Amino acid sequence: MEDDAVAAIPGMPDVRFWADSTADFVKALPPTPGPWLSLSSGGEDGAFGAGLLAGLSAAGKRPEFSVVTGVSTGALLAPFAFLGSRYDEAMRDAYTRITSADIFEVGATPESFVNTWPLKELIAKEFTPAMLADIAAEHRRGRRLFVVTTDLDAERSVVWNMGAIAAHGGDQALTLFRTVLLASTSIPGAFPPVLIDVEGNGKKFAEMHVDGGVGGQFFVAPVALTAATSDFKLPATGLYVLINTGLQPDFDAVKRTTASILTQSVGMAVKVDTRLMLDRAYLLAKRSGIPFNVASIPPDFSAPSRGAFDPDYMRALFQAGFDQGKSATPFAATPPPYPAAPAPPSQHSENTGANR
């Protein structure tokens, strides 16, 4: 346990910190304040965030974010968001021209329901040495790109300073960069965990990392600093939170299968977690005296989806995000209102309880 607490990447001791370490977080921040962008989890619904960023570019009002953070699909989106509009084409392709065959192969492994070697290959294709060099250059300018994974052994979130990794350069840095992205998207149980070689107290071992969303659906700052009881002020000129999911309850008659019950339960828990985190982020921005901006998938978006990572669905979602990004009001200044409880049925239904 002591070894794990101080473990670092051999040869790259400065590229990560525990997400609950306020001192390390403050130390990693940019030298000058600017707008911050937090990108949430959301799987294929990351197409919404990609579209919104592209729409902001098209409207000529996309800020140059001084800090970009990403969790899960937000981690895959974050390098594109960080590098700006010159990568918009690649970002659009990444979120509109894939199918589930590019993400996973059906068939359980000892650690997961499916195998993600296709996603590993996709990440290697998308995140090139040239992109790494561009990220390193922005890091040297003082901008910061953070990606979050979950160290499952430690039950703690880890923030990876992706710009610092890129600045190291070389094959080891490129491999680590891609490995962190894969880890941040590796939903435990569904996707295999990602083992990362580290060294602590002179001992070499591998940490087990999984989806950053396990520790929170997006990342702004260590929880101790975002807490309602904290007086911490964000050293930013504005906070933008891009939620790659809808926040309203989405009725779907649940089949009486383990997978179906898990799917609906996790989906609901993610929405609840996201809502609570948004409230915290809003209060932090208010306390810091900076504008709060949030965008999420509009409640009226209703394109059909034929299975996971349906490119038609993702294109429709990208377009919805693009239209919103290009509109006069791409962001709301407060978290979306909680939906009202549905009206009670007018007459008693005999078909109560489980399942239809």
Added chain:
Amino acid sequence: MRRILGASLAIAVAALIAAASIMPSDAAVPRRRAPLTSAYDGVWSVSVVTLRGDCDRGYRYPLRILGGRVVKADADPAYAVAGAVGRGGVIGVTVAGGGQSATGYGRLSRNLGRGVWRTSNGRCSGQWTAERRE
């Protein structure tokens, strides 16, 4: 109408459900008696794309070819596979699960393959590509 939820876990699990729903219980080995070949033996990954019908848009499955016969490469009980490879890489495979089945035909080369497929009830059809993994 179905919306895939944002949670990645939800997506992956939903994918499994969807996969199982177009597959089967009684896979049938193609009845052709052409000589089999071991030239393509190994583990292959097959990407299936739906071009017609309302089946899921795409999936990827691992398959193993052993002595010219096509079998599953994993232990997932949700689906069954049967098929054979003949001379020149001609291949026929039936995948079954969830009370339905789909049959694909095509041709393998040394490390790649492609062909077409359709469900037994004619509801969906499309193309497949394959790459040798081992």
